[in-house]
Amino acid sequence: MATNALNLPENEYLLPGNRACAGCSVGIVFRHLSKALEGKAIFVVPASCFTVLCGMYPTASVTVPVMNSVFPGTAACASGIAASLKKQGREDITVVAMAGDGGTADIGIQGLSGAAERNANVFFVCYDNEAYMNTGTQRSGLTPLGARTSTTPTLGKGQFPKDMPAIVEAHDVPYIATASPGYPGDLYDKVRKARAIFGTRYMHINAPCPAGWQFAPGQTVAMAKSAVETRAFILYEIENGKFRLTGRSLALAGKDKFPGISEFLRHQGRFSKLDEALAAQLQARVEERWRQAVARHIACEQQ
Amino acid sequence: MTVETKSAVVITGNKAAAEAARLARVEVVAAYPITPQSPVVEALAKYIETGDLDAEFITVESEHSAMGVCIGAATAGSRVFTASSANGLAYMCEQLSWVAGSRLPIVMGCANRAMSAPWSVLNDQQDSMSQRDQGWIQLFCRNNQEILDTFLQAFRIAEQVKLPVMVCYDGYILSHTVMPVEIPDQEEVDAYLPPYAAHTALDPAAPRNINPVTLADPRLNGEGVLCHGYMEFRYLMEQAHQEALDVIVKADEEFGARFGRRWGGLTWSYQLDDADTVLIAAGSLAGEATISADMLREEGVRAGVLGLRAYRPFPADSLAEQLKQAKRVIVFDKSLSYGYGGPICMDVRATLQRHKMATDVDGYIAGLGGRDIKARELAAATRESIAWAAKRHAPKPTGWINLQL
Ligand SMILES: Cc1ncc(C[n+]2csc(CCOP(=O)(O)OP(=O)(O)O)c2C)c(N)n1
Ligand code: SF4
Ligand SMILES: [Mg+2]
Numbered sequence: 001m002a003t004n005a006l007n008l009p010e011n012e013y014l015l016p017g018n019r020a021c022a023g024c025s026v027g028i029v030f031r032h033l034s035k036a037l038e039g040k041a042i043f044v045v046p047a048s049c050f051t052v053l054c055g056m057y058p059t060a061s062v063t064v065p066v067m068n069s070v071f072p073g074t075a076a077c078a079s080g081i082a083a084s085l086k087k088q089g090r091e092d093i094t095v096v097a098m099a100g101d102g103g104t105a106d107i108g109i110q111g112l113s114g115a116a117e118r119n120a121n122v123f124f125v126c127y128d129n130e131a132y133m134n135t136g137t138q139r140s141g142l143t144p145l146g147a148r149t150s151t152t153p154t155l156g157k158g159q160f161p162k163d164m165p166a167i168v169e170a171h172d173v174p175y176i177a178t179a180s181p182g183y184p185g186d187l188y189d190k191v192r193k194a195r196a197i198f199g200t201r202y203m204h205i206n207a208p209c210p211a212g213w214q215f216a217p218g219q220t221v222a223m224a225k226s227a228v229e230t231r232a233f234i235l236y237e238i239e240n241g242k243f244r245l246t247g248r249s250l251a252l253a254g255k256d257k258f259p260g261i262s263e264f265l266r267h268q269g270r271f272s273k274l275d276e277a278l279a280a281q282l283q284a285r286v287e288e289r290w291r292q293a294v295a296r297h298i299a300c301e302q303q
Numbered sequence: 304m305t306v307e308t309k310s311a312v313v314i315t316g317n318k319a320a321a322e323a324a325r326l327a328r329v330e331v332v333a334a335y336p337i338t339p340q341s342p343v344v345e346a347l348a349k350y351i352e353t354g355d356l357d358a359e360f361i362t363v364e365s366e367h368s369a370m371g372v373c374i375g376a377a378t379a380g381s382r383v384f385t386a387s388s389a390n391g392l393a394y395m396c397e398q399l400s401w402v403a404g405s406r407l408p409i410v411m412g413c414a415n416r417a418m419s420a421p422w423s424v425l426n427d428q429q430d431s432m433s434q435r436d437q438g439w440i441q442l443f444c445r446n447n448q449e450i451l452d453t454f455l456q457a458f459r460i461a462e463q464v465k466l467p468v469m470v471c472y473d474g475y476i477l478s479h480t481v482m483p484v485e486i487p488d489q490e491e492v493d494a495y496l497p498p499y500a501a502h503t504a505l506d507p508a509a510p511r512n513i514n515p516v517t518l519a520d521p522r523l524n525g526e527g528v529l530c531h532g533y534m535e536f537r538y539l540m541e542q543a544h545q546e547a548l549d550v551i552v553k554a555d556e557e558f559g560a561r562f563g564r565r566w567g568g569l570t571w572s573y574q575l576d577d578a579d580t581v582l583i584a585a586g587s588l589a590g591e592a593t594i595s596a597d598m599l600r601e602e603g604v605r606a607g608v609l610g611l612r613a614y615r616p617f618p619a620d621s622l623a624e625q626l627k628q629a630k631r632v633i634v635f636d637k638s639l640s641y642g643y644g645g646p647i648c649m650d651v652r653a654t655l656q657r658h659k660m661a662t663d664v665d666g667y668i669a670g671l672g673g674r675d676i677k678a679r680e681l682a683a684a685t686r687e688s689i690a691w692a693a694k695r696h697a698p699k700p701t702g703w704i705n706l707q708l
Contacts, residue, residue, distance in 0.1 A: 040507050044375070051516060058522060058530035060512040065505050067378060068514040069371070070397050076333075076368035080375025080383075081505065083331045083359040087381055093507060111371065114364030 002247075003185040003192075008032070013039050018061035020053040023210040023217025025224060027053060028181040029127050030062065033096070036191035039064050041094040044078040046108065047071040048100040049134045049209075050127065074099045075111040079120035086121065094195050098125040101142035102132045105164045116171035119199040126164060126202070129209035137212040145285075146278045147270045149212075156273065160285065168202040169238060175201040177237040177246075181208070182224030186235055186247035193237075206233040214269025223267065228252075230264040231290045232282075236297070243296045253294050261286050311485045316477035319447040319484050320386060320412045320470070321346035323454030325356045326492040327410075330381035330499070333361040333372035337391040338424040339474035340414040344386065366391040370398035370409075377407045378513065382458065382499035386412030388474060389430040390419060396434065399467075403438025403540065405514055406502065408461035410454065413471045414478040415586065415637075417672040425673020426474040428586065432638035432646055438540055440468040440547055441614045443585040447482040449566050453612075455487070456554040456566075458496055463550050464543045465502055471614075473587040473637075475673070487562055495561055544616040551613050569618035571610045572625065574600065578607025580685060581626060583651060584635040585611040588670060592635065594678035599685055606685065617650050623658035632664045633688050635681060635704070639668055644701045663692055669704040680704050 013034035020027055026049055034041065043066045045051050051068060055061040069077040078097035085091055097115075099108055104126035115122055131149050132138040139149040139157050142164060146156040165176050175197045179187035187205070194201040208223040210216065215223055227233040228248050235249035245253050252258070261283045265271040314322070320343045324332065332351065334344040350356035359376075363369045366387050373383040387395060392413055402409050413431045417423040431441055442457060444450045450472050457468040472478060503513060520532045531539075552568035559565030573593040575581065580599065582592040589610035599606035609625060611618070626632060632655070636645025643649065648666030655662050665688040670676045684704055691699045 039510075042379075042505055042507065054512055055515060056522070057512070057515045057517040058524035058528075060510075060515070062512070063510050065507060065510045066512045066515070067375070067505060068512070069374070070401050072367060073371040073374070073398060073401075076363060076371025077375040079361060080331065080333065080372035080377075081379045082375075083333075083361055083372065084376035084379035084381040087330050087359055088379075110364060111368045114368055117364070118362065120361075 003188045005184065008184070008188060009035050011035060011038065013063045015061045015063065018053045019055065020049060021211045021217070023220045024049070024053070025181040025207045025209065025220050026050055026127055026129070028184065028220070029187070029205050029207060032184045032187050033125065033191055034062070034064055036188045037094050037096070037195060040092060041096050042067060042081055044069050044074050044081065044095065044097045046074045046099050046103040047134060048103050049129070050098055050100065052134065071103055072107040072111055074103055074108050075115035075120070075122065075124060078122040078124070079115045079118070082121040091121070094123055095121065096123045096125060098127065100133065101126060101128040101130060102140045105141045105162050109167070112168070113171065116168055116173050116200045116202070119173065121198055123194055123201045123203070125205065127205045127207040129207040129212060130161070131212050133209055133212045145282060146274065148273070149270070165202065165204045171200070173200040173202060174198070175237070175239055177203045178233070178235055179203055179205045180224045180228055180233060180235060181205070182221050182228060183235065183247050190237060190246070212270070215267050219267065226264040230259050230261050231286050232261055232264050234290065234293050236293060242303070243300045245293060245297045253297065311483045313481045314447065314484050315342065315479055315481050316447045316450045316472050317342040317414065317479070318346055319451040320454060320472070321350070322486060323451045324384040325350050326487060326489060327382065327384070327455060327458045327496055329356070329358055329384040331359045331361065331372065331376035331383045332385065333363050333369040333383070334385045334387070335363055335366045335369045335391060337366070337388050339416060339478040340386045340388040340391065340412065342478070343412060343414070347384070366394040367398060370395045370402065373409050374398065374402060374405065374407060377409050378405065378501060378503065379505045380499070380501040383409055384411070386414065388414045389416035392430045392434060393418065399434055399437040399439060402467045404536070406465040406540070406543070407467060408458070408465055409467040410457045410461050411467070411469050412454070413469050414474045415471050416474040423672040424474075426476055426637070427671045427673070428471065428637040429639070429671070431469060431471045434469070435615060435646065438466065439615065440466050440544070442468060442470050442612055443614060444470065444472040444477065445587055445590040445610060447477060447480070448484045448564065450477060451484055451486070452558060452562070452564055452566060455492060455496060456558050459554045460547060460550050462499065464547045466540070466543050466547060471586065476587045491561055495558065547616050548618060567610070567612055569613040569621050570625065571612060573608040573610070575607035575609060575625060577628070578605050579628060579630040580604055580606045580689070581629045581632045582606065582608045582635065582681060582685060583611065583632060583647065585614055585647060586637070588635055588637055588676065591676060591678050592681050595681035595685065598678060598682045604685070604689070611647065614647070617654070619654040619657070622651065622654050623660065626655065626660065626662060629662050631688060631692065632662055633685050634664060634666045635669045636666060637670050639671070648701070665691070665699050665702070667702040667704050674705055676704060
């Protein structure tokens with residue numbers, strides 16, 4: 001049975017009170033990740049909002065070991081820990097590299113690519129809040145087209161984001177998944193699965209950010225759900241090359257009517273100047289990516 | 304210097320570095336190739352593949368990641384090794400300061416090479432000098448035996464004072480030149496170098512947040528204990544450097560007692576006892592200077608050499624003591640602090656000034672980008688320095704040896 005809010009284990013590794021903004025989704029992400037790992041993990045964290053969440057010396061808001069790393073160095077540091085644990089026969093511990101979109105797709109991409117190519121025994125988690133939030137919401141390689149950030153302040157970003165899971169998939173790693181804090185059961189189950197696999201595992205998590213996306217802090221989960229509901233974000237996993245839609249996205253695959261992308265974006269201040277032309281461009285991309293995902297799901301099912 | 308040649312082999316400096324890492328039983332190696340360091344990595348890869356060394360070899364995609372892997376592994380509980388040169392060392396830059404701030408006892412080799420642009424794969428010491436203030440101990444070697452022995456000492460020093468050590472040896476001049484090197488017995492090395500133990504557990508049973516944001520001022524922890532601020536951590540790092548001055552000497556003494564070879568601890572000297580004219584340098588250049596001292600002595604100049612083994616921590620008091628009788632000091636730098644002068648020269652001047660010594664100090668820049676340096680050129684520079692002082696009262700500008708504009 002799939003995990004849901006009622007049957008999630010009660011153990012907690014996130015202490016009450018942390019330094020993230022009110023309504024931050026990163027706490028929800030970490031909470032379910034660490035539950036699924038039963039705390040038997042070492043987290044490597046680069047400069048990011050997650051560092052802030054983990055606490056300042058000499059206090060901490062999490063009860064798993066956290067090793068801070070330089071911004072570009074997450075994957076390398078994690079593979080060093082993994083190498084050492086292997087040498088010591090302590091491979092029951094999951095080494096989690098958890099970085100933001102910048103630390104994953106931009107400055108961290110070289111180290112991640114190296115680790116993935118070596119199939120380092122590391123679980124790399126990207127929480128994608130779609131900008132450099134820690135330094136004040138600057139544009140990243142994963143910021144969506146049209147979103148205003150502090151470095152695209154009036155016109156909005158002029159490019160589509162990179163498809164990071166696809167980039168990682170090109171490295172032939174054993175497990176890739178997307179997840180959303182709007183569907184913690186799906187996230188939890190994927191982490192349980194990833195935990196049991198050897199090698200580089202990659203999870204890409206949509207992480208709505210009230211401060212940077214400019215929406216009310218109480219709307220975080222609604223925002224995460226809306227991303228999936230509008231198909232702006234698709235829940236799937238790729239296990240040894242086999243692609244599968246999961247959770248809510250799998251359920252949506254049977255439908256033919258969906259809310260438009262504007263339903264998701266119009267509550268976000270960063271898209272306050274969303275016009276029809278931009279909405280059409282974004283919608284076309286959603287349709288194309290959804291079509292590809294559903295087709296791939298069916299093709300893999302028939303194999 | 305050698306007591307007896309038990310198992311002397313004729314090997315390059317790079318091979319000597321790799322042999323040392325093997326003897327130190329490093330457990331994780333991560334490195335990225337760059338001339339002139341590459342043969343170290345290749346040798347270690349072979350040891351590990353053939354089972355001569357029981358370690359994990361992580362073939363990273365860059366030097367930044369090489370040091371990243373070392374940081375992860377050293378924190379998790381393994382003795383690690385890496386090496387680099389020039390651009391590779393520069394590419395590690397932010398990791399170097401992360402290592403020192405983490406107080407990780409990582410030992411790395413630096414086969415000294417000129418920094419680009421323009422490209423040069425040849426020797427000078429600008430690469431390690433550019434990383435001088437990162438918090439690492441920096442040791443220099445003058446021959447291949449000293450490379451092997453210094454690496455073994457370096458692990459001991461690093462693990463004792465919880466500071467990283469960069470063992471510097473001149474690219475090509477040592478890295479690619481074969482010399483007889485005695486390989487110590489593994490049992491003896493094991494007795495000299497106790498097994499590695501990480502200073503902070505990275506363990507889910509004892510969770511800690513390692514190196515989080517640390518504020519300027521001390522802060523209370525959950526139990527109400529006031530804990531260090533950033534500046535206190537920096538002070539402790541400096542204290543460790545000061546402590547290392549003794550530890551480096553002792554590591555060399557104990558090495559000598561066990562293996563029959565000593566390298567001088569912080570410095571070494573040649574014909575220094577009665578010298579009034581002292582040539583100072585680090586690495587193979589200082590070795591060359593001993594020949595210059597002989598030449599000068601034949602002409603009646605009472606010349607001697609003071610070779611720096613430790614550059615950071617800087618052996619200031621030891622230097623001042625050893626230079627008491629000197630009237631004139633000539634410092635040869637294989638690197639340059641642009642807009643000022645040779646870094647070692649500046650440090651020597653500051654040391655003598657602090658000790659209220661009126662010794663003349665002249666500086667020369669030598670051998671940048673592999674420019675050949677001969678002993679007679681160092682002797683000529685020394686004569687020039689003596690002549691300047693006899694004729695002129697203005698300070699002598701920094702000289703450039705064998706410059707051909
Ligand atoms: C080498 C380097 N460059 C720049 C920075 C400054 N910096 C710290 S965090 C950050 C942005 C982080 O963005 P992301 O990875 O998306 O994480 P988020 O803050 O959004 O959670 C930047 C640019 C740094 N720490 N190191
Ligand atoms: S800026 Fe966004 S991601 Fe960062 S802590 Fe605040 S809400 Fe969370
Ligand atoms: Mg981000």
